[in-house]
Amino acid sequence: MEWETVIGLEIHAQLATRSKIFSGAPTAFGAAPNTQACEIDLALPGVLPVLNAEAVRMAVTFGAAIGAAVARRSVFARKNYFYPDLPKGYQISQYEQPIVGRGQVEIALDGGGTKTVGVTRAHLEEDAGKSLHEDFHGMTGIDLNRAGTPLLEIVSEPDMRSPAEAVAYARKIHQLVRYLGICDGNMQEGSFRCDANVSVRRRGSDRLGTRTELKNINSFRFLERAIQYEVERQVDLIENGGAVVQETRLYDPARDETRSMRSKEEANDYRYFPDPDLLPVVLDEDDIAAIVATMPELPDAKRERFERAYQLSAYDAGLLTATRETADYFEAVAQGCGDAKLAANWVMGDLAAALNRDGREIADSPVDAMGLTGLLQRLRDGTLSGKLAKDVFAAMWAGEGSADAIIEARGLRQVSDVGAIEAIVDQVIAANPDQAGQLRAGKDKVMGFLVGQVMKASQGKANPAQVNEILRRKLLDS
Amino acid sequence: MSLPLHERSLGQLAAGLRAREFSSRELATHYLGRIARLDPGLNSLVTTCAEDALAAADAADARLARGDGGPLTGLPLIHKDIFCTQGVRTSCGSRMLDTFVAPYDATVVARLKAAGTVMLGKANMDEFAMGSSNETSWYGPVRNPWDPDRVPGGSSGGSAAAVAARLAPVATGTDTGGSIRQPAALCGLTGIKPTYGRVSRWGMIAFASSLDQGGPLARSAQDAALVLQAVAGYDPHDSTSVDAPVPEYAATLDDGIAGLRVGLPKEYFGEGLDPKVRHSVETAIAELRRLGAQTVEISLANTALAVPTYYVVAPAECSSNLARYDGVRYGHRCADPKDLSDLYERSRAEGFGAEVKRRILIGTYVLSAGYYDAYYLKAQQLRQLISEDFRRAFAEVDVIAGPTSPTTAFRLGEKAGDPVTMYLSDIYTIAANLAGLPAMSLPAEPVGGLPVGLQLMGNYFAEARLLNVAHRLQEATDWHRRVPPGCE
Numbered sequence: 009m010e011w012e013t014v015i016g017l018e019i020h021a022q023l024a025t026r027s028k029i030f031s032g033a034p035t036a037f038g039a040a041p042n043t044q045a046c047e048i049d050l051a052l053p054g055v056l057p058v059l060n061a062e063a064v065r066m067a068v069t070f071g072a073a074i075g076a077a078v079a080r081r082s083v084f085a086r087k088n089y090f091y092p093d094l095p096k097g098y099q100i101s102q103y104e105q106p107i108v109g110r111g112q113v114e115i116a117l118d119g120g121g122t123k124t125v126g127v128t129r130a131h132l133e134e135d136a137g138k139s140l141h142e143d144f145h146g147m148t149g150i151d152l153n154r155a156g157t158p159l160l161e162i163v164s165e166p167d168m169r170s171p172a173e174a175v176a177y178a179r180k181i182h183q184l185v186r187y188l189g190i191c192d193g194n195m196q197e198g199s200f201r202c203d204a205n206v207s208v209r210r211r212g213s214d215r216l217g218t219r220t221e222l223k224n225i226n227s228f229r230f231l232e233r234a235i236q237y238e239v240e241r242q243v244d245l246i247e248n249g250g251a252v253v254q255e256t257r258l259y260d261p262a263r264d265e266t267r268s269m270r271s272k273e274e275a276n277d278y279r280y281f282p283d284p285d286l287l288p289v290v291l292d293e294d295d296i297a298a299i300v301a302t303m304p305e306l307p308d309a310k311r312e313r314f315e316r317a318y319q320l321s322a323y324d325a326g327l328l329t330a331t332r333e334t335a336d337y338f339e340a341v342a343q344g345c346g347d348a349k350l351a352a353n354w355v356m357g358d359l360a361a362a363l364n365r366d367g368r369e370i371a372d373s374p375v376d377a378m379g380l381t382g383l384l385q386r387l388r389d390g391t392l393s394g395k396l397a398k399d400v401f402a403a404m405w406a407g408e409g410s411a412d413a414i415i416e417a418r419g420l421r422q423v424s425d426v427g428a429i430e431a432i433v434d435q436v437i438a439a440n441p442d443q444a445g446q447l448r449a450g451k452d453k454v455m456g457f458l459v460g461q462v463m464k465a466s467q468g469k470a471n472p473a474q475v476n477e478i479l480r481r482k483l484l485d486s
Numbered sequence: 487m488s489l490p491l492h493e494r495s496l497g498q499l500a501a502g503l504r505a506r507e508f509s510s511r512e513l514a515t516h517y518l519g520r521i522a523r524l525d526p527g528l529n530s531l532v533t534t535c536a537e538d539a540l541a542a543a544d545a546a547d548a549r550l551a552r553g554d555g556g557p558l559t560g561l562p563l564i565h566k567d568i569f570c571t572q573g574v575r576t577s578c579g580s581r582m583l584d585t586f587v588a589p590y591d592a593t594v595v596a597r598l599k600a601a602g603t604v605m606l607g608k609a610n611m612d613e614f615a616m617g618s619s620n621e622t623s624w625y626g627p628v629r630n631p632w633d634p635d636r637v638p639g640g641s642s643g644g645s646a647a648a649v650a651a652r653l654a655p656v657a658t659g660t661d662t663g664g665s666i667r668q669p670a671a672l673c674g675l676t677g678i679k680p681t682y683g684r685v686s687r688w689g690m691i692a693f694a695s696s697l698d699q700g701g702p703l704a705r706s707a708q709d710a711a712l713v714l715q716a717v718a719g720y721d722p723h724d725s726t727s728v729d730a731p732v733p734e735y736a737a738t739l740d741d742g743i744a745g746l747r748v749g750l751p752k753e754y755f756g757e758g759l760d761p762k763v764r765h766s767v768e769t770a771i772a773e774l775r776r777l778g779a780q781t782v783e784i785s786l787a788n789t790a791l792a793v794p795t796y797y798v799v800a801p802a803e804c805s806s807n808l809a810r811y812d813g814v815r816y817g818h819r820c821a822d823p824k825d826l827s828d829l830y831e832r833s834r835a836e837g838f839g840a841e842v843k844r845r846i847l848i849g850t851y852v853l854s855a856g857y858y859d860a861y862y863l864k865a866q867q868l869r870q871l872i873s874e875d876f877r878r879a880f881a882e883v884d885v886i887a888g889p890t891s892p893t894t895a896f897r898l899g900e901k902a903g904d905p906v907t908m909y910l911s912d913i914y915t916i917a918a919n920l921a922g923l924p925a926m927s928l929p930a931e932p933v934g935g936l937p938v939g940l941q942l943m944g945n946y947f948a949e950a951r952l953l954n955v956a957h958r959l960q961e962a963t964d965w966h967r968r969v970p971p972g973c974e
Contacts, residue, residue, distance in 0.1 A: 047590055051810040053583065054570045054592060054689040056724050086806050088853070090830055097809020150814065279853035281862060284696035284803055286725050 012211045013239050014219075015174045015204055016166035019181050020159045021191040022135070022199040023066045029134050029158035030057030030100065037197050041140070041151035049137075049156045051095035056285050059084075063158040064289055066190035067107045067132050068299045070160060073184050073306055074127050076111025078296050084132075084286045088279040092150050093137035101161075103280045106131035107289060108160075113184070114308065115176040116326075125177045126165030133159050160190070166205065166216065171235040175228050178202050182228075183307055187332045195226045202231050207252070208242045217242070218252040222266055224259050234259035238266050310335055318348035327356055333370045337377045344381030347388055354380060358401055375404045383411035395468050396420050424471045426478070429462070432470065433478050436461045447483045455479065491516045492652035493969075496561055496709045499655060503550055503560045510543035510550070510560030514604050517562050521606065521653045524973065527634060530647040532567050532625045533575055534607040542604040549602055558716055559602030564657040566645045567608040568615055569595050569700070570689040578691045579611040579623040579641075582811045582818045582837035592689025593724070594658055594700050594717045601716045606654055610644030613839045614808065615665055615693040617641050618911045621902050622841040629898070630673060631970035632936055636895040639669030645703050646673040651973045656704045656713050660690060662697045663796050664890070664915025667927035670703050671890035671939020674929045674968055676710050676956060677703040681947050682922035683728035685714075686721030692807040694800035695726075697919040706966055707928060707956035711735035714949060733950045739957040744778030746955065749883030753789035754914055760893045766938040767889045770930040770959065774887065777958055782883060786875040791868050792917040793909055798852050798865035799920070804842075805849025811837060844905065873921040880945040885955055889914055890927040890939030914941060924949045928956045929965040937968070 028035055031048035048055045071078040085103035108130035114122045135157040140149035162181055168174045182200055185191035193200045202225050207217035222238055225231045237259075242252050257266040305313070307329050314325040314335070329335045334355070342351035359380065363373060375383075383400055386392045392400060392415065403414045415421055423429060436458060437444045443454045455476070462475045491513060494502065502508055518536050525531055539562065546560035570576045570588035572595075577583045591599065599605075612622040620628040620643025628643040630636040631651040638647040642659030646669035649657045659666040661679035670677030678701045685700045692698060702713035715736070720729040750771065755764060775781055813819035813833025820832035838846070852861035879886060891911055901908040918925035923946060927939035940959075944952045960966050 050815060052570075052588065052590075052816070053576065053578065053586065053691040053810070054588065056688055056726075058723060058725050088806050088809060090809065090812060092812075092814050092826065095810060095815060097812060098806050277855045279806070279850065279855075279858075281802060281806070281853055281858070284694075284726075285692075 010211060011208045011239075011243050012213075013169055013171075013235075014166045014207045014209065014216055015168040015171075015235060017164045017168070017174060017178060018203040018205070019162040019164075019178065020201040020203075021162060021181070021185045023063050023158040023160055023190055024192055025060055025062045025066070025158050027060060028156035029060050029063050029132065031156050033156065035157050037199075039153055041149065042153060045137075045152035045155060049095065049152050051097075057100060057283075059286060059289065060158060063132055064107070064291075065299050065302075066188070067130065067160055068291070068296060069188045069303050070130055070162070070185065070190060071108035071111065072296075072300045072303060073188060074108075074111030074113055076127065076130070077109040078291065079105060079107050079109060079289075080291055081105065082107040082131075082289045084283045084289075085280045086283045089276045091136070092148065093139045093152070093155070095137065095152060095155055099134060099136065100283055100286070101133035102131035105288075113177065113180050115173065115180050117176070118172055123167075123173065125167045125173075125180075128163045128165050130160055130162045133161055135159050160185075166207075171232040171239070174204060174235055175232045178228060178231055183330065187304060187307055189304070189332075195228075198226065201226070204231065204235055204238075206235055206238045206242070208239055208246070218254050220252060220254065220266070221256045222259050223256060223269065230259060230261050233261075233264055234266060237264060241266065304332065307332075318342060318352065320348070320352055324352055324356065328352060331370070337370055337373075340377035341381050341384065344378070345384035345388060347384065350384055350388065351380075354384060358398065362401075362405055374407060375401065379404055379410060386411050386415060390424055390471060391415065391422055392420065393422050393463075393468060393470075393472055395463070396422060399468075420469065422471050423466055423469045424474060426474065429466070429470050429474050429478055432462050432465050433475065433482060436465060437482065444483055447479075492520060492655070494655070495706060496558070496655055496704075496712050499561055500557055500559070510546040510604060511540060513560065514539045514543040514562050514606065517606055517654055520651075524651050525648070525653060528629050528631060528647050528651055529626055530610055530628050530638075530644040530651065530653065531564065531607040532577055532579070532610045532623075532644070535574055535605055538574065539604050539606050546602045546604060555602050557712055558598065560604065561602075561656075562604045562606050562654050563598065563713075564606050564609050564645060564648050564654040565595060566611055566642050566657065566659050568611060568660050568691045569658060570691070571595050571605065571608065574605075574608065576608070576691070577624070578615070579613040579625060580837065580839070580842070581624040584624065584818065586817055588689070590689060593686035593721045594690065596689075597717050598658075598713070609642070609648055609657055612641035612643065612665075613842050614691070614804070615641040615660055615662055615698075616804070616841050616845055618664070618668055618908055619896070619898075619901065620644065620647075620669070621898065622839055624839060627898055630895045631973055632674065632895065636897055636936070637672070639672035639891070639895065641665040641669075642677075642703060643669045646670055646675055646677070649673070649675055649703050649705060650970055652969070656702055656709055658700060658713075658717075659703045660693075660698055660700045661915075661919065662693050662800060663919050664912040666701050666703060667890050667915050667925060667939065667941060668912060670927040671929075671941075672895040672937060674932065674937030674966070674970070675703050675705060676707050676926065676928040676960075676966060677701065678710050678714060678926035678949065678952065679918065679924065680714065680718060680949055681728070681924045682919075683726050684718050684732075684924070684947065684949065686717075686724040686727045688721055688723035692803075694803040695807060696803060697796075697800060699919075706960055707926075707953045708736075708739060708960075710926070711739060711953045711957070714953075718949075728947075730947065735950050735953050738950045738954050741954050742778065743774070743955055743958050746774070746779040746885065747883040748774055748779045748781045749784035749879050749886040750781055751784050751786040751789065751879070751886060751888055753786050754888035758892050758910070758913065759889060762933040763889055763891070763893060763938050766930040766933050767887075767940055770940040770963075770965075771887055773959060773963060774955070777962060779955075781887075784879050784883060784886070786872075786879060786886075786917065788868065788871045788875050789913075789917060792872055792920060793913055795865045795868040795872065795920060796912075796916045797848065797909060798861050799869065801845040801849030802853050802862050802865075803849070805846045805853065808838075808842065808846055813837070841905070869920045872917055876917070876921045876923060876943075884944075885948075885951060886943040888941050890941040891915070894933055894936035894938060918943050922946070924952055926952050926956060928960065929968070931965055932968060
């Protein structure tokens with residue numbers, strides 16, 4: 009292709025603190041307008057911000073997770089502009105001295121292999137409120153519930169070269185912040201927002217083209233489509249003799265297009281200066297070490313450990329570590345039932361299928377790790393056949409209780425009593441003389457049919473391995 | 487005791503309350519009567535809270551009757567209208583906040599309330615504390631009780647005029663570039679600006695956040711010490727307040743000052759200083775020597791840079807601090823805005839006065855892209871140099887003494903048309919704010935019937951030392967006991 013795409017992302021991750029970054033008001037989503045805004049969030053005269061230490065802790069864990077230098081001293085600055093949902097007339101952010109410096113993450117590429125994407129910086133800042141244009145005729149409502157919600161703005165280097173890479177990077181950051189427990193990652197509610205800086209240049213050129221900034225992207229799918237659209241728009245523009253204008257563009261998912269929002273000429277001079285109400289955030293080695301010590305195992309390390317400890321393929325280990333919840337679930341089942349391969353098959357197979365079918369997250373799966381462990385134990389000790397286990401799983405999913413309770417209630421215990429199975433086998437041989445004759449003549453293909461008949465006659469309770477063995481003994485060895 | 491109530495010190499009033507000589511209600515009533523009689527000629531208050539004051543006085547009387555309460559219980563005071571007071575309008579001297587009633591108390595207010603004080607009213611002030619004459623208030627100028635044709639100083643001019651006229655035994659003020667000390671000097675009072683971080687700024691409406699400090703204006707160092715004791719100390723609501731123990735100020739007031747090393751900065755006695763003021767200040771310094779202090783000439787070489795530095799730093803911060811007054815959530819909103827820009831522009835154009843607008847414009851300019859380095863950053867560097875001057879000085883001396891203001895109170899309107907001349911009246915007070923040091927003003931010998939202020943500056947958290955020196959001087963002199971004509 010003649011054109012090369014250059015993409016950088018700015019991700020705003022809403023930090024999962026209970027209270028706001030500079031006030032004690034709660035951060036919960038969805039409350040009635042202005043019920044979660046205290047005097048500080050409303051910017052009443054005389055109020056002062058006090059930094060939420062938990063937000064700092066969360067930012068430090070992110071820095072450590074991307075191998076970045078955590079600043080020993082970072083400074084909050086005021087970004088000054090007027091907007092009705094910005095109550096103070098300035099946003100408290102970090103400008104020249106962010107808390108997290110340069111780091112990087114590795115992303116898996118579609119065609120195999122990995123790529124390192126640089127993270128320029130990550131800084132703490134407060135969110136603004138919301139303007140509500142729909143609810144009031146001829147007027148605008150202001151909801152300041154979100155004002156002061158802590159954000160970590162994560163700025164990447166322009167290292168991505170395709171929409172797919174951009175999505176892989178965004179997913180990677182998403183996975184990290186969720187592993188760290190610092191962001192719920194909910195894109196619909198705006199807890200995880202991606203802005204994409206997109207430009208194109210002729211392949212081989214070392215100069216960056218003029219970029220546009222895409223906003224209002226609230227899913228990974230839209231991120232991919234917005235960039236795709238924008239790249240085509242820019243290439244068309246240039247190929248038709250036009251020039252890209254540096255501007256902010258809004259993605260409209262309904263029309264699958266980007267539209268100009270404001271151009272750089274109208275951009276504000278934000279008059280940044282250090283906020284005199286807040287002291288610099290000073291962290292020493294011990295502070296940082298203490299925070300790092302509280303960090304959970306990160307996805308890459310977990311994936312490698314799973315491969316080693318549980319003898320999983322890289323692909324399976326990747327799937328099982330996609331989220332911390334899945335990994336924890338798998339690990340609990342693997343250790344509980346003592347068979348990692350079996351646990352992996354069930355978590356990625358029946359469980360994943362059921363979750364997918366019902367649109368549920370693993371965290372609210374009707375069958376929890378302990379429940380699945382109980383089921384797999386019965387499978388391993390021969391109480392259940394594979395077929396029966398699936399039935400029991402379905403019953404557990406429907407809320408009928410634990411595996412043992414269902415086995416008991418339905419009388420599903422697998423029959424491993426040789427005498428009982430022999431009796432059924434004899435019946436089946438008597439009822440199917442032709443097939444029995446064919447097997448005796450060495451036609452192995454009918455074995456499956458006969459086993460199936462025995463299983464059917466035992467209502468699935470017969471141990472299939474034993475059925476096989478008894479059939480062979482009776483028809484071949486005699 | 488034959489001394490009228492309004493001539494008694496806070497300690498004497500507290501003793502009278504405990505001895506049941508009079509009640510807090512009687513005391514409040516006495517002062518409210520003086521306010522009704524004298525304030526119309528001064529305009530020192532923007533709000534009088536007679537009803538609330540009497541209710542608070544009754545509560546204080548009940549506490550005292552139970553044998554409860556502390557050294558300030560039942561004592562009346564006035565708060566500068568920059569401190570938020572729950573349920574009582576807090577205007578900050580501005581049309582912008584003419585109707586603003588805070589839903590919370592400033593920490594200074596809350597601590598004094600908890601101590602059992604009785605708020606008589608809220609004092610007039612320069613708009614958003616921007617001014618040195620109290621002429622920028624939306625509620626009109628305050629007159630100096632010593633001469634009603636003269637200004638009381640600013641921005642805590644209402645607080646100063648009220649205490650000088652004996653409308654309250656003490657008042658709170660704030661000091662960003664001299665706004666406690668200069669009006670104290672011009673009205674014959676004792677006022678102290680504490681170390682930056684000593685007194686919480688929570689609820690104190692911000693002018694320039696890195697410079698603002700609250701403190702008392704009183705008739706003596708002893709009274710000032712009592713009030714400072716009640717308001718000083720760490721406040722988790724203010725990240726810049728300092729978490730360090732507060733010494734018992736009263737305990738060291740009587741300490742001797744023999745051997746005290748007093749630095750006299752030569753830059754504070756040069757050109758621009760009214761010779762009569764100079765003479766008065768030197769007389770006060772001679773008195774310190776008589777009490778055993780040693781004086782030594784020192785240099786604060788960057789003194790001349792203080793005013794220009796201040797007029798970059800303070801406007802820069804104010805331009806941002808005052809952005810919240812946008813007509814959206816509270817405060818003045820213009821009639822029938824036609825769109826958002828119109829709402830902002832007219833609300834702010836109508837709500838702010840000329841001096842506030844001037845400083846917002848200067849501040850916006852010095853923070854703008856392309857000018858930030860030349861102005862704001864340069865000013866921060868100069869601020870460091872000024873702090874360094876003091877650091878060197880305090881390696882050699884215990885306190886620094888000099889004039890508070892280059893002149894006595896000037897006439898109303900005299901400097902109002904010339905901002906730079908007005909700004910220069912703060913030439914001796916601004917440096918302490920830039921360095922964050924504690925400083926106070928106390929009366930020297932009056933000149934031509936007008937008060938003169940002696941300024942004392944100390945090292946960080948040396949308030950106890952300043953109050954001690956001031957108290958010893960006041961024990962030996964009677965300048966602070968002079969009463970404005972008609973206020974006896």
